[in-house]
Amino acid sequence: MRLRSHAHLLESPLKHISTHPLLSLQWNRHPYSTTSESPRKEIAVLGGGITGLACAYYISKERPRDNITIYEAGPRLGGWMHSTHVEVPGGRVLFEHGPRTLRPGLNGLVTAHLIQELGLIPDVIFTPKTAASARNRYVYYPDHLVRMPPYESKIELARRLLEEPAFRGLIWGVFGEIFRPKRPADLTDESLGSFISRRVDPRVVNNLVSALMHGIYAGDVWQLSAKSLAPMHWYLEGKFGSTTRGLFDVNTTNKASGDNPGAPILRRDADMIKEMVREQLEPDFRKALRECSVYSFRNGIQELVEHLAESMRSNARISIKLNTTVMGLKLESKDQGGIKVREDSPSTKDVVVSTLFSKTLGNLCISDDGKTQLPALCKTHAVTVMVVNLYFTNPKLLPVEGFGYLIPQSVPFAQNPERALGVIFDSDAMKGQDTVDGTKITVMLGGHWWDGWGEYPSEEEGINMARSILARHLRITESPAVARANLHRDCIPQYTVGHDERMRIAHAQLKSAFGGRLQVVGSSYTGVGVNDCIRAARDIAKGLGENVWLLGEARTGLDHFLDNHSWVLPGGK
Numbered sequence: 001m002r003l004r005s006h007a008h009l010l011e012s013p014l015k016h017i018s019t020h021p022l023l024s025l026q027w028n029r030h031p032y033s034t035t036s037e038s039p040r041k042e043i044a045v046l047g048g049g050i051t052g053l054a055c056a057y058y059i060s061k062e063r064p065r066d067n068i069t070i071y072e073a074g075p076r077l078g079g080w081m082h083s084t085h086v087e088v089p090g091g092r093v094l095f096e097h098g099p100r101t102l103r104p105g106l107n108g109l110v111t112a113h114l115i116q117e118l119g120l121i122p123d124v125i126f127t128p129k130t131a132a133s134a135r136n137r138y139v140y141y142p143d144h145l146v147r148m149p150p151y152e153s154k155i156e157l158a159r160r161l162l163e164e165p166a167f168r169g170l171i172w173g174v175f176g177e178i179f180r181p182k183r184p185a186d187l188t189d190e191s192l193g194s195f196i197s198r199r200v201d202p203r204v205v206n207n208l209v210s211a212l213m214h215g216i217y218a219g220d221v222w223q224l225s226a227k228s229l230a231p232m233h234w235y236l237e238g239k240f241g242s243t244t245r246g247l248f249d250v251n252t253t254n255k256a257s258g259d260n261p262g263a264p265i266l267r268r269d270a271d272m273i274k275e276m277v278r279e280q281l282e283p284d285f286r287k288a289l290r291e292c293s294v295y296s297f298r299n300g301i302q303e304l305v306e307h308l309a310e311s312m313r314s315n316a317r318i319s320i321k322l323n324t325t326v327m328g329l330k331l332e333s334k335d336q337g338g339i340k341v342r343e344d345s346p347s348t349k350d351v352v353v354s355t356l357f358s359k360t361l362g363n364l365c366i367s368d369d370g371k372t373q374l375p376a377l378c379k380t381h382a383v384t385v386m387v388v389n390l391y392f393t394n395p396k397l398l399p400v401e402g403f404g405y406l407i408p409q410s411v412p413f414a415q416n417p418e419r420a421l422g423v424i425f426d427s428d429a430m431k432g433q434d435t436v437d438g439t440k441i442t443v444m445l446g447g448h449w450w451d452g453w454g455e456y457p458s459e460e461e462g463i464n465m466a467r468s469i470l471a472r473h474l475r476i477t478e479s480p481a482v483a484r485a486n487l488h489r490d491c492i493p494q495y496t497v498g499h500d501e502r503m504r505i506a507h508a509q510l511k512s513a514f515g516g517r518l519q520v521v522g523s524s525y526t527g528v529g530v531n532d533c534i535r536a537a538r539d540i541a542k543g544l545g546e547n548v549w550l551l552g553e554a555r556t557g558l559d560h561f562l563d564n565h566s567w568v569l570p571g572g573k
Contacts, residue, residue: 047071
């Protein structure tokens, strides 16, 4: 099994798809959104994080005459994206308290175009693929750092795969995947851990894949959905009996027909790529994206939030209400009324777009009998993570150069009693944000390990836990010059087994209860990364541009779950 990167789509997206008749959506060309005769609508966006800001931005492009109100319960915009400058001896350093970098790739196409539209390109800083932090990524198992491939030579690769305990089961598991039996026909979903155990080897799950899931979802690989998190591999096994055989057959067929080889792609992704081909990136920016591993901004990832917010504030049709908690949503009339938004100053909106955590939204939509109208959304679970930032004046504390390391579930408790998820070497991972040398490290604690906890560590306790991890794993015992710990409650929704089916049920419940006037988008549904959220915001804005709630088509933001993952093979077949 191999996870394929879509970064190559930045080179020439047209060569990966054909002029398929279904690939026909067009960006910002909905006549209803621009006609002066269309009635002005009131649109609410719940949540002022990156998804909410991107939603308002893209909706304002699709429907420039309409009024948009952003409701944010907290005192600041940006949600989990939060960068702060901290004064330290000799200068200042940047701490990222949530997401810290962006990655080129499929959904990253939308983010890249957004950055260009906002005039942010001069502030972008890149970590090239040749940098140590791009080449050196580690897992910790069972009591030492293990560098992940690729390596400098095939001999080194063979030696590491044969000798390193973390890689046990990988070689024969991958080569033997093609001979494994196909899943039962009645199996509609399973955990990612179960899926890879069936196709490869459970040791690979425990030692490697569980670490990856700690880094992305802070989640339990034995609970997360294979169909949702590895949809292409799930599809290939179902169609060809094996993911390896499926990729081989697809590439062989396309070579024979003269098409470029490649992996299957979701139809909605193919649609998006074809649209974005018309919006060219600046050549130098495009080249830099092709050559980088990750990128961010000189003043932190919050620059993206700030520029979006500036764009909102300069638009007279957009208003932002901070420190405003929405306490309820109720449809006034299915035929012609809007949605009543309950807060300190209640108002009625023609359509509401929620970027809130799905369980939070479900608890806002209460029927007259006191029950939620959206029970499927209330079933989504989210994990809590503590992010601990530490700065040391000594610039040579780290034993290795690299991006950092993740901790798999198979690490013995004695090696990880603090229940850490991973450690990021910030001073290596993203250079050019600090004015002083030193060593900057972020330790991530909690996630699924803290499920069921009634109380969480205090800031002081979290810092002490992070220092214990660094002392045990990296032999770093110096006291940090500055340390900060931030607890993010319910920050990462978990796409557990059955996520797709729950979203189909949620679509039906949204359609029935609100008739298309309440739509949902964000990390609870189609991806937890920044790129995922920006892409989803753009998608939902396009639907609003089509004015579907007036045309009688009750969209919900979850409509694409109904197609059960519609795939396009390379060449558009």
